[in-house]
Amino acid sequence: MINPVLLRSFCTLVEVANFTRTAEQLNMTQSGVSQHVRKLEDQFDQPLLIRHGKQFTLTDAGERLYREGREIIRSLSDLEKRVGADPAYEGLVRVVSPGSVGLKLYRHLLNLQKRHTGLVIDYRFAPNSDVERLIAEHKVDIGFMTSPSTLDEVSFKPVAEEELLLVTPSDVFEPSWEQLSSLGFIDHPDGAYHAGLLLGANYPEFQHSKHFKRAGFSNQINLILEPVSMGLGFTVLPFHAVAAFPEPDHIRVHSLAQSVSETLYLCLHTNKFVPGRVTTVISEAEACLE
Structure with a gap:
């Protein structure tokens, strides 16, 4: 496997075309640059440069290594940037x-x-x-x-904090225990838990939501209030679920004496x-x- 440090030295040398300036650019000694080139030549078992005093030309192998090596170095540089990047909006x-x-x-x-x-x-x-x-x-x-x-x-x-709300059909103004019992409960996956928190804090008669007539059930948060809006029962839901209901005039939200939040x-x-x-x-x- 080619050492990318050696490859970078070689590609930089080809682009700068001068051992001294290459050493300065890479913060190396000139002999260090020459050593890197020799190690690559040893690895490939053939010359990469033909030296003419302080100048040089590339052999065919050197040309091929530079073309391929330049892409590898660019790819490694991009990889380093991608791995080190931590974009806030991507x-x-x-x-x-x-x-x-x-x-x-x-x-x-x-x-x-x-x-x-x-x-x-x-x-x-x-x-x-x-x-x-x-x-x-x-x-x-x-x-x-x-x-x-x-x-x-x-x-x-x-x-x-998200407040729990008692929601009834729009024609219920002050929900008594008798009215709630008559309406029946529109249940949902958290229905028993929410009803226990809110109704338990406000109605002495409350024991468990299962004691209400079960008037319906939905496990889709955006559909739970549909049967309530049609007068089929009441329910207890968190604030954001109630606020998102598209037909607020068809339901009534009640502020009870003891507010309860999750x-x-x-x-x-x-x-x-x-x-x-x-x-x-x-x-x-x-x-x-x-």
């Missing part, structure tokens, strides 16, 4: 979060990508357990969770270097969630 960034915060963040991050087209946003919606696993397995760069991680591989910090945690792999593009997306996400 490359793929993989993000995963629960659905509600995703409805808030995804469009914001797409606008970031629109401003910096070298950046590519890969956004997935997933429950907390999947977010945690994907981070631990190095399958995503950034995760958001609504509970602290239990894994050593996942570091986390609180970045925002803490949103930014999660990263504990032992993974955070490149510039990921830092950029984190900064944008935190600003969006303030």
Whole structure:
């Protein structure tokens, strides 16, 4: 295998056409340059230069080595730049979060990508357990969770609070326990958990969401409020999911006496270097969630 240091010396010598100036350019001695050329000649077992005093001409082998070597040196130089580069607005960034915060963040991050087209946003919606696993397995760069991680591989910090909201059909003005029981619960994957937090803090009668008539279910965050808007039941959802609903006049959001919020945690792999593009997306996400 050719030593790239020797190859660089030879190519520089051919381009400068002078041993002394080549040595100065490479911060070497003139004898060091000559030694590098001799080592290459020994490796190829044929002369590369024909010397004429202080001048020289290339042999056929020297011509071929220079043509090929120049491309190799250029490629190595480009590789060094690419490996050492840490662009803030280029490359793929993989993000995963629960659905509600995703409805808030995804469009914001797409606008970031629109401003910096070298950046590519890969956004997935997933429950907390999947977010945690994907981070631990190095399958995503950034995760958001609504509970602290239990894994050593996942570091986390609180970045925002998201209020839980009781949402009913638009014709319900002050929801009593009897009205909620009559309407029935529109369930979703986090329905029991959210209902337990908010309704448990505001209705003494509440024991568990399963005690309500089950009036519907959807696992698509952007569809959960559809049956509510049609008068088919009520539900409890985080703020961003409610704010994203396109027909707010068809639902009613209620401020209860005891407000309840979920803490949103930014999660990263504990032992993974955070490149510039990921830092950029984190900064944008935190600003969006303030």
